[in-house]
Amino acid sequence: MTTATAPRTTPVTPNWRAFTAHPTAGPLVALLVACVFFAFQNDQFLSGGNLSLVVQQVMVVGTLALGQTLIILTAGIDLSCGAVMAFGTIVMAKLAAEGTLPPLVAIGAGIGVCALFGLVNGALVTFVRLPPFIVTLGMLNVAFALTHIYSDEQTITDMPAALTGLGETFPLGRTDITYGSVLTIVLFLVFAYMLSQTAWGKHTYALGNSPDVARLTGIRTTRLQLGIYATAGLIYGIAALLLVSRTGVGDPKAGQTDNLDAITAVVLGGTSLFGGRGAVLGTLVGALIVGVFRNGLQLMGVGSIYQTLITGALVILAVTVDQISRRKASR
Template structure:
């Protein structure tokens, strides 16, 4: 009898087995192709300052997309994210400027409001069993109305320095990097670890794959869903702070396209709209793809309407690929 362990007799893993998941590899290759194309069209594209600008332009949508990813992983969707973000920004700026609250407390109040909207969405989805699409379509309009009424449709200016600090930059290898970008990347890293390495994170995938089967294993699916919507609300509040920091004002008209931009980033990043499949890293890549497309087309002098057209086509292609891959896996 040989003393060699049985595990040692297993054949080595093939090179294909060592490749990243296709859900991440596909978006990453798309990003590389886009960068290669725009590099041939503009000398300014492949510069550190330009890439820093792209990340600054996507940091708000990128953080919103974290919350959107968590919801889509559970087979839901949140149309209200952009307007909830705008409401959070108005609340924190008005409390600081007009009510005189200390900036940290005002920021927490703004994040608290967005978390409450997440809680309301979660309760309507879990307790009354309303479809997430309908629920968040309703709360989108509610958040928009409250934002306009509370702000009197007026921009809030003269913000305390603490609210705009994340919009500042520091030098890294000769390139200006925004503090908000660092915060966004740190949050992606934290959520990646949570989804990958914790039981609570794996429960999110389980609920998206099969809520009933997950419930039968003893996991409280309603609690998982409720937690996901509240967490998403918190991310929208952080995105509100980043938006305020980047623009330097509390804008009641912010957030009107961020919901679609966030969904676009999630879909382009390979997360399935049917739930249970996707990687948070893919969402970051998807957000950067959108930023690179808009930046590159702008450098080429392409009208903005074509940027919207190309983004729409990419979303349809990404969803079609997801649908075909699901059918092929059956």
Template sequence: MTATTYTELKGPTTARRLLTAPTTGPLAALLLACAFFSVTTDQFLSGGNFSLIVQQVMVVGTLAIGQTLIILTAGIDLSCGAVMAFGSIVIAKMAAQGSLPPLAAIALGLLVCAGFGLANGLLVQMVPLPPFIVTLGMLNVAFALTHIYSEDQTISNLPAPLTALGETFPLGYTDITYGSLVTIALFLLFAYALGSTAWGRHVYALGNSPESARLNGVRTARLTIGVYTLAGLTYGIAALLLISRTGVGDPQAGQTDNLDSISAVVLGGTSLFGGRGAVLGTFIGVLIVGVFRNGLQLMGVSSVYQTLITGVLVILAVTVDQISRKKAR
């Protein structure tokens, strides 16, 4: 085989793989959105505004990491926002009242959120119950506990360690929050775990076909429970980021973040049917949501229309995924 023939054979394959990658479409949409808002608004294309976008999406982005893990297994988690809110109240109240040192309060909040994830995983795997039903019920449980434990009071006067991730440092001509770096680091960590470890391969196998994964030696029950528990832990980290951004423990927080996290995952190219997607695609999806809302706000568009456009984008993303799945059969 000549070198020319080999290149001709290899070139189209590589190009086709790039064009059909789950993140290609979302990345193109993100770049087009940035180009559009750069032309239509004078304030969009600046370091300070991009820093603001990342700050605005870091909480939902961290929730979306856990949501991605669960959706890759063909599940879904409607409770993530409520669990995060309860975790933030536990951390804030324990630390503000002096019941625990700040770091111990943070650790307890992380454990509480991981416990919710563990409970979800056990119910999904051991009963078993559909993830939609389990997490819908857990949403109501976490929501009620948040309001009972907080007594519907916003918790303020928090110690410095709880708000440290909300502080900024200069980078070039803009300021970056430490919390933004934590979110980006988590995306990179989970991108590596899913793409370069046996655990990540098992997660994809579980989402594609639980029975095939089991026959190939994957301990599907333990893996499912572990995924939900790990997702709960990421919700605890999101709770800490939420406190650091707002400076308070707010019982009203997170009420739509579950839907926003699902939107980000879907917009990032992860299939709701499981087994296909990437956590870096979720990062792109989070940025798409953040860029659209920021750009439309700069244009003076009402928040109602921002929500409308986000909904349309989600429907389009799911439609594209469904069409691509049918063509792949």
């Protein structure tokens, strides 16, 4: 006589190895740890108003970092993004404030100028085959000079409502959210889908992993790379509009360190500076890490120079982790 035995069940456990292998996992954990730490340090940190302020502070640099991510995924880099954005703000602000063009057309002109800068960067990288570092370093100086020449060193005020509309807020529960913050999140979601679910996205990663292999598989790498730089410039133009909407002015001194902040967000978000590895949602997390650290340290009364020091240390740590992980993967 035999007795029935219950079937042996294997406990279902999360696939932590797959989770930790994802490039966004580390930045996400770091963001959560930072939030918990600052919440214990200051009761105001997790308030709706303060978190909304963090997102507002992040939306401009985060949008810049989105365009920067596309370029870094191809193993390039863009040092000119902040200066290009600043020039875009001056173009749209001056044309609209002086009545030269209708506000919406002025916005389009500012975004178009930024896209043109991206196109020129891409042409020099793809056709002339100049290193992206050199091209965008030179373009940084060009955009910086044009910003001050065109603005005549003057801050432009009296912005039409069309240029400041994205800075307006709407209530969400007990918190006021800016329309610009929503636009930033939508942009990240759109490009996250494009990179993960479309042929264009797969080709972008292939280009970053190995341009020669990508070319041999039939990918038109020249056209692809040119389009990526132009798209990044277009995104910088949107960042310019977000900057005007948040500040309400066209400031020729804006964006002078935003290129470094954008690269910082990309690196902290888990995107490899060597190309082919990363995710735009990780960049959003990276931008939030920068925003959370600066906001939290400010609430603790830490000076701005120490905030910069800590941010620099985080970048070095992130690049070190990326190097170690690449070496392990190549073994």
